[in-house]
Amino acid sequence: MRKIVSGLFISLDGVVEAPDQWHFPYFNEEMGNAVQSMMDGGEAMLLGRRTYEEFAAYWPTSTDDIAGRMNGTQKYVVSNTLTSAEWQNSTLVSGDVFKELARLKEQPGGKLGVTGSGTLVRSLLREGLLDELHLLVHPIVVGSGKRLFDDGPQVPLRLTDSQTFSTGVLYLTYERADS
Numbered sequence: 001m002r003k004i005v006s007g008l009f010i011s012l013d014g015v016v017e018a019p020d021q022w023h024f025p026y027f028n029e030e031m032g033n034a035v036q037s038m039m040d041g042g043e044a045m046l047l048g049r050r051t052y053e054e055f056a057a058y059w060p061t062s063t064d065d066i067a068g069r070m071n072g073t074q075k076y077v078v079s080n081t082l083t084s085a086e087w088q089n090s091t092l093v094s095g096d097v098f099k100e101l102a103r104l105k106e107q108p109g110g111k112l113g114v115t116g117s118g119t120l121v122r123s124l125l126r127e128g129l130l131d132e133l134h135l136l137v138h139p140i141v142v143g144s145g146k147r148l149f150d151d152g153p154q155v156p157l158r159l160t161d162s163q164t165f166s167t168g169v170l171y172l173t174y175e176r177a178d179s
Helices: 029-040 049-061 067-072 097-106 118-126
Strands: 004-011 042-048 074-078 090-093 111-115 132-138 157-164 170-176
Touching (some): 004 029, 004 118, 029 132, 042 049, 042 118, 049 067, 111 118
Parallel strands (some): 004 132, 042 111, 074 090
Antiparallel strands (some): 157 170
16 A cells, blocks of 8 residues: 655745745755655655646756656646646546545555645645655745645644754654554
8 A cells, every 4th residue: 555745845834835935045965865765765746736837847858867757757646627747657636536546545556755735735634645744844934925734624643753954944754643
């Protein structure tokens, strides 16, 4: 059985939107190793529509070091508004997405890694489909932007690991408390 695992950059005030605007001053080798470890553990990516569109606009023509990996990895795109997913190795998940994702989890294989996609992460938590939540909490109050958590039901989590990086970033790993 597969696990769905999410990794997010998040500010102290819960903002996950546009980390490219506030995250880089805190990026160092420690964080790079943590991000690489999350990437190494995944067999496929699970992306929400907005993240998919941003990635699909950049990675197919990129010459960055990880472009081959990003383009070659299987991607599952969760959307009921897209009609196709043209980026290499992309499969559209639509309709009853939670039922489809539950079925995908039951298949043999490695972890499904969620990158970005805050709305998707929130939904997966609420529906009981997210197995691990990795948060890289940055010591900054961004002040505005989309936050990971909004009003909604309580979701009990259990801290399974924590690290403090020299930049003050906290790397926190959670699982559902009822799992």
